[in-house]
Amino acid sequence: MSKEERLKWLTDEVNKHNKNYYVYDNPTISDAEYDALYYELVDLEKELGYSLPSSPTSRVGDEVLEGFKKKKHEIPLYSLNKVKDFADLNKWIDDMNKLTGKQQQFSIEYKYDGLKVVIEYNNGKYVSATTRGNGTIGEDVTSQVKTIKSVPLTIPFKSRLIVQGECMMTNKSFKEYNKTAEIPLKNPRNGVAGAVRNLDPKETEKRKLDFFCYDVLLIENEKISTQTEMHNFIINQGFKTGDYFKLTTTGEQAKQEIEYIDKIKDKLDVMIDGMVIKVDNCLVRDEIGYTNKFPKWAMAFKFKAVELSTTLLDVIWQVGRTGKITPIAVLEPIELSGATVSRATLNNTQDIERKQVKINSRVFVRRSNEVIPEVMGIAEHTEEEKTIVPPTFCPSCGSQLKTIGANLFCVNHKHCYEQIIDRLTHFVSRDAFNIEGLSEKTLQLFYQKFNIAYPYELYTITEEMLKGLDGFKEKKIHNIIESIAKSKNVEWQNFIFALGILNIGKKSAFILSKRYKTLQELMQADINSLIAIDDVGEIVANSIVEYFKDEENINNIQKLFSLGITINNATELTTHSTFTNKTIVLTGTLNNYTRPELTKILQNFGANVTSSVSKNTDFVIVGEDAGSKLDKARALNIRLIYEPELVNLLNENG
Ligand SMILES: [Zn+2]
Known part of the structure; x- marks a missing residue:
């Protein structure tokens, strides 16, 4: 192979791996192997003094632009009309059917x-990109959009093509970026x-954006007759489309789909604010x-907003079970995702500083289904702003607070009222x-009457003790005594959660329970072996090590055992799991798990989760709307596991 041929080969090869990684989410070589190819190409281009138009090295130029050039859209961009509820949507669907004289399909x-952003291709090559602007005139962002790895620089289609799509920052890239960003x-x-x-296109590249394509605005020498065809055409050109596309004929079906997506949207890696419904037939x-x-x-059907702005009225400092002090924002009440929100967490004092929020600022508040509302950042500064001053003494017990890492702590574990009640409440909770x-009220009473703090x-x-209490009749006493006795044999993962270690929630407790089979093992785990577990970061690892270093904690655990607590370890089962040492592929959408979640769970059972089906695959786990992987699995006669069976197997194994 001549050097020129090698350059061509490297260009194609690196582009192929880019696509596998950024579009299909399915890398087939290691990062190191990729880097080796990429830098060989960089060197060779330097040596030969030229690069091909499709070269991946051309994505980021060195030039900082002087200003934005306005650009007129060849095809004006329309906005979408919106329906406000399902009745309106039904009516619109009926109107469409009446207008065309027959029942239509809807995408x-x-x-x-x-x-x-609108992107133009000609002769199979990336030509330009323009923002939407006002729909008639946008801004030229050709160099910026070129840095987005999921935008193909070359496509198989050779005539002129103009597509429309959305530049997005995935939640993953967002979190990554904020980890090190000066201004989050x-x-x-x-x-x-x-x-x-x-x-500066280099800045664009740093944010690691994605591009999701959903519309063909102009296509020469080819006819597209339905939205379905368009969707498939877009995929075939190597664009990312997101994995959702459905057809429906009735308003009822559309409603079910929209309600389902509304429910799971917070688990998606990209932000969507509604659904778009179109008559499928372009003709x-x-x-x-x-x-x-x-x-x-x-x-368009818009979901109810999950993020809105409101005024931060005050901050109160809440004392948690570990003594950690959490600032809670008191807000001017707003409606968010169908609930009234008047409180939201501000996490810790460092976070307050980073977000630059003050009392009387207008702030963004976000609420997702499973998470408590959070103040995301400043929306607008006001003239009446006052700096938030962290307390120096515990608001519950008055003892001097300590700063540990980003947080304030009350270390008066023995006599701090709020801490004690939160600790007990956590211990008796369902997952502990x-x-x-x-109830919290009963626990408060126990503390006041019997000094029960641990x-x-x-x-x-x-x-005998309960008989003297107000409002405690025979039946109530009997029930309490019985449920206390019943709780003495506890599941291993519940035990870990119940310890109330800082930063250890239900999920971390579960993961730890799979990795460490006994309390002894968990207590001896060092930082490195903890960090080696997926989903366990440095902060969590440190919390665990610190917890078991504290003699008071060890004492309290021993007292539990001396009072007859036993742990129900699932050791035997786990090592003989159905999934251990098996190669597993996931396809389709599951109701109970997101893909990353299920992947972690299976990995914890010792499974090898891969992305493509081959003859080495042991099981394929099949969710709704499974695609080509399912076909391939059937062709290869691989065992298929559907969700109900999966849930059973996981319950048996865990
Ligand atoms: Zn205190």
Whole structure:
């Protein structure tokens, strides 16, 4: 192979691996191997003094641009009309059917909440990119968008093509970026706008954006007759499309789809703010026509907002079970995802400083399904602002606070009222020792009357003691005594969670319970072996090590055992799991797990989770809307596991 041929080969090879990584999420070589190819190409281009137009090294230029050039859109971009509820959506679907005189099919796709961009290709090559702007005139962002790895620089289609899509920052890139950013981004959406509309393309590249393509605006020498065809065409050109595309004929089906996505949207790696429904048949679209602003054949259904701005009225400092002091923002109440929100966490004092929020600032507040509302950052400074001053003494017990890492702590574990009650509440909760009948009020009473401050002391409670309490009738006493007794044999993962170690939630407890089979093992785990576990970072690892270093904690654990607590270890089962040493592929959407979650769970059982089906695959786990992997698995006669069976197997094994 001549050097020129080698250059061509390297260009194609690196582009191929880029696509595998950034578009298909399926790398087939290691990062080191990729780097070796990439830098060989860089050197060879330097040596030969030229590079091919499609060269991956050309994605980022050295030039900082002087300003944004305005650019007129060849095809004006329409906005979408919106429906406000399902009744409206039904009516629109009926109207479309009536207007065309027959029942239409409708496509349903995500409505991305990023930055709209139009990209032009000619002769199979990337030509230019333009922001949406006002729909008629946008800004030239050709160099910026070129740095986005999921934008193909070459495509198989050789005539002119103009596509529309959305530049997005995935949650993963957002978190990564904020880890080291001097000024943290408020949300992934702001991250995108600032990155694409940046005069330095190197900045764009740093944000690691993605591009999701969903529309063909212009295509020469080829006809596309349905949205489905368009979707497939886009995929075949090597664009990323997100993995959701559905067809429906009735309003009821559309409603089910939209409600389902609304429920799981927080688990997606990209922000979507609704769904887009279009008449699938492009040929009847012209018949249906346009208003001044919108195509009549498309409709957006917006989800209720999850992030809004409001005024931060005050900050209160809450004392948690470990003594950690958490600043809680008191907000002017707002409606968020169907609930009234008047409190939100500010995490810790360092976070307050980073986010630059003050009392009387307008702030962004975010609420997701499973997470408590959080103040995301400043929306607007006001003149009445006052700096948030962290306390020096514990708001519950008055003792001097200590700064440990980013947090303030009350170390008066023995006599700090809020700490004690939170500690006991945590211990009796469902995912811990699951002691029924012990409400927060009852625990407060136990502390006041019997000085019960540590969980083990709950096991010293007798029937005699309870008989003297107000409102404690025979039946109630009996139930409490019984549920305390019943809780004495506890599952291993619940035991870990119940310890109340700082930063250890239910999920971490589960992961630890799989990795360490006994308390002894967990207590002896060092930082390095803890960090080696997926999903366990330095902070969590440190919390665990610190916890077991503390003699008081060890004492309290021993007291639990001396009062008859036993742990139900699942040791035997785990090592003989159905999944141990098996090669497993996941396909389709599952109801109970996200893919990353399930991957971790299976890995913890010792499975090898891979992304493509081959004859070496042992099982394929099949969710809804499984695609080509399912076909391949059937062809190779590989065992298929559907969700109900999966849930059973995991329950048996765990
Ligand atoms: Zn205190």
